Amino acid sequence: MSISLANPELLLQEGWIDGRPASGERRFDILNPATLESVATVSDLGAGDAGRAIAAAAEAFTTWKTLSMQERSSLIADWATLIDDNSADLARILSSENGKPLSEASGEIGQCASLLRWYAQEALRLTGATLPWQSAGQRNFTIKQPIGVAACITPWNFPAAAVIVKAGAAIVTGCTCVAKPSEETPLIALALARLSKMAGVPDGVFNVVPCRNPAAVGDAICASPDVRMLSFTGSTKVGKQLYSACGETLKRITLELGGNAPFVVFDDADLDTAVACAVNARFYNGGQICVGANRFFVHDAIYDAFADRLAGKVSQLTIGNGLDPSTQIGPMINRAAIGRLERLIDDSMSKGATILNGGTRRDDESLFFLPTVLSNMQPTMAAYTTEIFGPVACLYRFEREDDVLQKANDTQAGLAAYVFSGNPRRLLRFSEALEAGVIGANSTNIFSNDLPFGGIKQSGLGREHGLHCLDEYVETKSVCLGL
Ligand code: NAD
Numbered sequence: 001m002s003i004s005l006a007n008p009e010l011l012l013q014e015g016w017i018d019g020r021p022a023s024g025e026r027r028f029d030i031l032n033p034a035t036l037e038s039v040a041t042v043s044d045l046g047a048g049d050a051g052r053a054i055a056a057a058a059e060a061f062t063t064w065k066t067l068s069m070q071e072r073s074s075l076i077a078d079w080a081t082l083i084d085d086n087s088a089d090l091a092r093i094l095s096s097e098n099g100k101p102l103s104e105a106s107g108e109i110g111q112c113a114s115l116l117r118w119y120a121q122e123a124l125r126l127t128g129a130t131l132p133w134q135s136a137g138q139r140n141f142t143i144k145q146p147i148g149v150a151a152c153i154t155p156w157n158f159p160a161a162a163v164i165v166k167a168g169a170a171i172v173t174g175c176t177c178v179a180k181p182s183e184e185t186p187l188i189a190l191a192l193a194r195l196s197k198m199a200g201v202p203d204g205v206f207n208v209v210p211c212r213n214p215a216a217v218g219d220a221i222c223a224s225p226d227v228r229m230l231s232f233t234g235s236t237k238v239g240k241q242l243y244s245a246c247g248e249t250l251k252r253i254t255l256e257l258g259g260n261a262p263f264v265v266f267d268d269a270d271l272d273t274a275v276a277c278a279v280n281a282r283f284y285n286g287g288q289i290c291v292g293a294n295r296f297f298v299h300d301a302i303y304d305a306f307a308d309r310l311a312g313k314v315s316q317l318t319i320g321n322g323l324d325p326s327t328q329i330g331p332m333i334n335r336a337a338i339g340r341l342e343r344l345i346d347d348s349m350s351k352g353a354t355i356l357n358g359g360t361r362r363d364d365e366s367l368f369f370l371p372t373v374l375s376n377m378q379p380t381m382a383a384y385t386t387e388i389f390g391p392v393a394c395l396y397r398f399e400r401e402d403d404v405l406q407k408a409n410d411t412q413a414g415l416a417a418y419v420f421s422g423n424p425r426r427l428l429r430f431s432e433a434l435e436a437g438v439i440g441a442n443s444t445n446i447f448s449n450d451l452p453f454g455g456i457k458q459s460g461l462g463r464e465h466g467l468h469c470l471d472e473y474v475e476t477k478s479v480c481l482g483l
Contacts, residue, residue: 017053064146144173144471150229266401347382355374414437
């Protein structure tokens with residue numbers, strides 16, 4: 001089985017190094033998790049190939065950094081146009097390798113184009129400063145220069161957006177890029193690389209190194225002194241390993257890691273809004289999302305009403321193959337994800353939780369998991385401290401504001417947090433007190449190109465999106481000019 005596309009050239013099944021396909025001796029299958037059929041067989045590149053990609057990126061940097069910002073901005077905008085022009089094919093590639101509904105895949109591709117266009121504009125405002133004179137005989141000023149070769153290591157759950165948010169920022173600022181996509185979902189990164197060349201991005205500026213076992217390529221990236229920056233999105237466990245590994249060469253690093261988001265619903269909240277947002281915050285992308293609501297804390301006075309309404313909405317969600325337009329929830333990414341959900345549910349049930357919906361896999365063969373709502377959850381259960389990363393909503397009851405604030409912050413993660421209340425003073429109080437990088441207050445609409453996104457505590461370092469995100473990819477140099 002392949003993927004039916006208007007432009008079959010976009011289904012690139014080799015690596016992409018120095019502007020051309022790079023074959024490996026070994027290959028690996030990419031499965032559609034909805035059907036478990038192979039949709040492509042991709043070159044499995046290794047540490048040597050990563051070295052070639054880094055060398056190509058380092059060579060390309062010597063000229064790419066000398067282009068004017070207008071020239072780079074214009075190429076990035078052309079890349080965005082090509083992404084829009086090919087969005088139907090790109091969405092099919094994304095849905096086929098990841099399983100997500102076509103509507104969500106199309107939304108993600110649209111975000112990629114929109115973000116590149118925004119970078120193209122924002123880069124034109126990346127300026128240094130001329131400082132007040134300290135003496136008549138000297139002028140001091142700052143210039144911003146691209147940091148060099150930037151490596152991007154990205155996860156499977158948003159495999160297009162996670163690549164573009166890094167590679168786009170790197171490339172527009174004058175860095176060159178080596179991307180290592182997830183072994184589950186390399187195809188969309190490769191298609192985006194192909195389009196970058198069609199847009200006129202020069203050879204070596206954007207390289208993609210697919211591989212089945214990431215450690216060898218990851219080690220080569222971390223050890224290379226030519227790689228000046230690593231931008232990683234993925235699990236906290238791997239992020240910590242890479243943080244340590246980059247110490248030897250003292251790379252700049254940004255880390256977007258796992259979350260354990262609280263979702264607090266007070267008794268004065270608008271219940272319709274809170275329930276609609278709860279469905280979005282837990283079941284979007286089948287719950288496989290870092291900002292997913294992991295722990296729903298619901299005030300005792302409205303707990304039963306909230307639970308009933310949420311269970312009712314969840315029972316209406318349609319699960320199926322992402323390529324079927326009626327699908328709202330696709331499959332889990334792999335068997336390990338199903339096993340993790342089952343263990344969390346078993347643990348919760350053994351400690352007193354009750355199931356309002358779902359609670360099991362759909363069948364023994366496929367990777368579909370029934371959308372689930374668990375009630376009577378307790379902090380002693382593993383789901384309280386574990387990133388669930390699936391379509392399982394866990395409801396906890398609370399009575400006091402001080403108690404729920406303590407519980408909401410009772411985690412080493414600090415990515416997203418949500419609060420719902422009709423009292424604006426309480427919303428503000430909570431937004432300030434919740435320990436997370438992004439707060440949704442009566443909203444789960446927390447992504448925008450111009451809004452900084454990132455975690456605190458053990459959810460990460462640095463920010464993506466937002467007015468200052470390009471600063472992650474530049475050095476600020478001070479120049480002191482004697483006259
Ligand atoms: P993961 O950490 O297993 O993998 C992420 C990437 O790291 C993949 O490309 C993988 O191949 C690579 N990798 C794994 N081991 C490596 C090693 N030893 N050296 C180099 N690279 C290695 O995470 P995942 O399962 O792909 O993604 C899910 C996780 O990502 C969740 O924890 C989720 O919360 C997190 N995530 C965070 C954000 C965010 O913005 N904070 C966004 C999306 C996903």
